[in-house]
Amino acid sequence: MPTPFRQANKIVIVADYDADGATACAVGIRALRAMGAIVDFAVPDRMTMGYGLSIDVVKFAARMKPDLLLTVDNGISSHAGVDYANESGIPVIVTDHHLAGETLPAAVAIVNPNQPGCQFPSKNIAGVGVSFYLMLALRHVLKEREHFQTRPIPNMANLLDLVALGTVADVVKLDHNNRILVANGLKHLVGNSCNKGIAALIQVSERDRLKIKSIDLGFLIGPRLNAAGRMADMSAGIRCLATDNSDEAMELATELDQLNRERREVEAAMCEDVEPLLQNIKSIGQYTLALYDPQWHTGVIGILASRVKDKVHRPVITFAPGIASGQIRGSGRSIVGFHLRDALER
Incomplete structure (x- = not known):
């Protein structure tokens, strides 16, 4: 394991602002605290900081000293942010599952099955899975060094519901490895060791936890988590998954449920707005479709791009006004066989 893990007095996890990032962060918080670490987290504000370990996010996290x-579900493209952290004397470990670019950031370590040369066989693993495997590896190293002589060895299986x-x-591909993770996680969801936050989210979704299925995770629980990152910030979602207090979990789950209701209303209005724009386009041909409306919500344009992409079967980028004057922000969704990021880089 990298030297910074052994020397760190305080670890700050920098998470992505979606459900994968929130669960990956909660896995890291719970596992590291169980192993005796001092842990906090920082999550970017989608509206002001953008995606990944940007310089602004490093400055924000640096206030926690x-x-x-430790990034989760982001960082593989954060060259500037990692460089700034290095200049500030803060080492960075990147954990991610997204495809790497031509060069890698100058982190002290990178854990990503999709980086060049990585022989880890499960290339479809989500960010939460990468976080989970890293915590397993760290526990193994600490066991070899007799770290757990004075504290119980954490049972990592209890984190599988988060995974x-x-x-x-x-929505990663459910290959053999991911199916094993999900199947065992569902067993924990219906058992006595279910995460308090997930249990509360199931309750506000008006579902029976003992009958929960994987489709419920994708269409009921996941959207309520994602709503925090879209409409506010993901801090409430992470705190919901990290707490062991049932009352706090229910309070946060209720807040997330309300945010999801607001998200659905905004999404419905934007889907209505986009119809006249599509009708005015005579022929899309083999082009990417770019759409903008000054009234659209930055946190929901990704969902809108996905809806339009499914309708026209073309890569779609939707734009909305940014925070700064004269700035717009975009979110893209592509079709099978066309990698949007590679096309933009060319």
């Missing part, structure tokens, strides 16, 4: 930054939720919500 970390000895180590199942993040994996299903991120």
